[in-house]
Amino acid sequence: MKGKKDDKAFRELFRQKLDNIEVMPSSSTGSDLMRKLAVREFFHFIPNKFNIWYACGIAVAGVAIAVALISGPGRNNEKMPDSASSVLNEIINEAGNERTQGVTVPEPDNSIIAVEKGTEPGRSISRQRAGRTNNSNLISSDHRQAVPSRTETNLSPDKAFFSENPAEKDRLKGVKQLKNIIIPSVIEGCSPLKVRFTNKSSSYETFRWTFxxxxxxxxxxxxxxxxxxxxxxxxxxLYSSNNLKAVSSCMIKVYPVPVARFEIVPADVPQPGENITFYxxxxGAEKFKWIFGDGSTSDLSExxxxxxxxxxxxxxxxxxxxYGCSDTLVVQNAFDAEKYFIEFPNAFIPNPGGPSNGYYxxxxxxxxxxxxxxxDGVSEYQLKIFSKHGILxxxxxxxxIGWDGYYNSQxxxxxxxxxxxxxxxxxxxxxxxxxxxxxLKDMK
Structure with a gap:
């Protein structure tokens, strides 16, 4: 008990001695204390102060915006073009919906080629008639095909490529516009249209035409x-002293040319009085003129x-x-007893010893x-060989000259x-x- 009393007395004496003494902390001590308090507050959620929760929210939003900008709208829906399938589709479309008989065309990727069996391998006809489509009444393979070998495509000028620079057009608006300076020999006609342009201007040194x-x-x-x-x-x-002084323009209209083609049924030598149908x-045509070679004509479509x-x-x-544009198809000796033909085999075995340049x-x-x-009787000829993926x-x-089974010497x-x-x-x-x-592979 005595020890406890002495200790209490000692503490009381120490308190009395220091009661009126003040100790001021240093400036560094205060700043360290405030910094520790700020860190503690940053890691706690306080609605009215910026803290770690707000920082994380801003970071997440920034990442989401960046991903959206990089991906772009509809980017996932883009498809790379399949050049092989597009080439093969062009080959098939070029045939004009032909009917192929006696062969089985291999199926390319994502493509199906319908094939019909018949008695004459390789025989094909177009099934699109003038003014209508007939997919139900198929014509026999015995009918003679009289379809032009050329393929006509209605094209139009690429306005995006051929049009002048918009800035150039704006510049021309401020240039003097002259009328009746250009005198074309024709202002419209059938393709190909040849036009001679007469220039009625005077007192100009140089000229530049764009067509x-x-x-x-x-x-x-x-x-x-x-x-x-x-x-x-x-x-x-129109230029003088290398300076553009005036501009004049005119319009030329070019019309497409139709394609004439027909088929004779039956194609065999007809008997006198036997009816022959001309399909x-x-x-691209609306008027037709048939000349049958015996002095008779017809204006009917078929x-x-x-x-x-x-x-x-x-x-x-x-x-x-x-528009008055015309095309003519002529079949000479349409009922000649001598039959012209062209037929191909369905298999061959290339020489593994190396290419032969196709001479047979x-x-x-x-x-x-x-x-x-x-x-027999072939005057013009073009043969193309494609892989099943459409590569020429x-x-x-x-x-x-035939195909020896080699491509690029391989x-x-x-x-x-x-x-x-x-x-x-x-x-x-x-x-x-x-x-x-x-x-086929040579097994020797």
Missing amino acids: GDGGYSEEKEPEWIFDIPGDYEVTLR NYST PVHSYTKNGNYTIRLVATSE SAKTDESASIFHPEA IFESNDIN LCDPGVYIWKVRGNFINREPFTKMGDVTL
């Missing part, structure tokens, strides 16, 4: 051919005609559009090492390849066919 199709000339009075249907603004700039597959006696007759069809002979035919047609691997315009892989041929017989009857061929 609206990407072409230009610096002649005073140029001549230009517009080969694509469309509306063209022809502009003439019309022309496009006439039926008969001959009074046997003979070789030349059939002519003139198809005319609403009786020896190569024995080994079936060159893919080429058997034909061989092309020949010479019927005496032997192609065994498998199925697509061929397409077009051309004309010597009587000017066109043909277009497509089929497949199997490349």
